[in-house]
Amino acid sequence: MTASPLLTLFLPVALGIIMLGLGLSLTLADFARVVRYPRPVLIGLVCQIVLLPLACFFITLGFALEAALAVGMMLLAASPGGTTANLYSHLAHGDVALNITLTAVNSVIAIxxxxxxxNLSLVYFMDEGQAIPLQFGKVLQVFVIVLGPVAIGMLVRRLAPALAAALEKPVKILSALLLAVIIVIAVSKDWQTFVTYAPVVGAAALCFNLASLAVGYWVPRLLRLSRPQSIAIGMEIGIHNGTLAIALALSPMLLNNHTMAIPAAIYGVLMFFTAGAFGWWVSRGVKKEVATGAVV
Structure with a gap:
């Protein structure tokens, strides 16, 4: 499978800008908050790291997806929450501080x-000889591509807070544009596969998205977290960093498989609509509790 030099250069740069934007919104206090409030963070991380991959695995089996698409779904499930979750959580009256902490911690753990x-997905779904394991060197590449820009963004915010504040909005706008471009690239690179499998992959992605929102909200509620904390975890888990999943799938240095990027591309469009509907629904409950003085 050939890869254009432009794509080889564009993907790391685009992902770096997006992760830089994340770093500009983080401080060391976001990581320290785990020690002060460990329970909601641990519940969110267990939902994200353990429950979601399991749910995605069974959804993938249920839809009998073609091998590369199945791996793409699992890659999406393994990706951390996206920074857009913070905005949606704010609009839905969620605990945004918890969102920021989960994004910070899970971005590190996801490496x-x-x-x-x-690797487990490649071994299970791909035929013998088709697997493309991520060796230590490639894991190190992911570490540098993802956490390097985050660290730079955090350093800028610490040393030059005024500059960080000035950069935050333009970088967010640029990140949104780059996300759109990456989704277009992911779809256009394997257009025939997209056309052929879009209905079934779209149904699987929608099912996984709804499952993500449900797990992220109801598991914390059953474990007696407050409604704002549950909303935050629901948004964090329901809004994945699809950009990271697409970049890893397309990157010539890593998976270099265009088909694996399709689930994340479709999910990246669907999640904004479902998260908006979810936010509207749960925020009604928060407003009623605030009105009655019984916020839980």
Whole structure:
């Protein structure tokens, strides 16, 4: 499978800009908050790292997806929450501080869990000889591509807070544009597969998205977390960093498989609509509790 030099250069740069935007919104206090409030963070991480890959695995089997598409679904499930979750959580009256902490912590953990889940998925779904394991060197590449820009963004915010504040909005706008471009690239690179499998992959992605939102909200509620905390976890889990999943799938240095990027591309469009509907629904409950003085 050939890869254009433009794509080889564009994907790391685009992902770097998006992760830089994440870093500009983070501080060391976001990581320290785990020690002060460990329970909601641990519940969110268990939902994200353990329950979601399991749910995605069974959904993938249920829809009998073609091997590369199945791996793409698992790659999506292994990706951390996206920064857009913070905005949706704010609009739905969720605990945004918890969102930021989960994004920060899970972005670090995902560097190790994503290669593990992808490797297991490649072994299970791909025929013998087709697997493309992520060796230590490639894990290190992911670490540098993802956490390097985050660290730079955090450093800028710490040393030059005024500059970080000025950059945050333009970088967010640029990140949204780059996300759109990456989705277009993912679809156009394997257009025939997209046309052939879009209905079944779209149904699987929608099912997984709804499952993500449900797990993220109801598991914390059953474990007696507050409604704002449950909303935050629901948004964090329901809005995946599809950009990261697409970039890893398309990157000539990593998986280099266009078909694996399709589930994340479709999910990246669907999740904004479902998250909006979910946010509207749960925010009604928060407003009623605030009105009656019984916020739980």
């Amino acid at each position: 190790f869990t994503m290669p593990l889940i992808v």
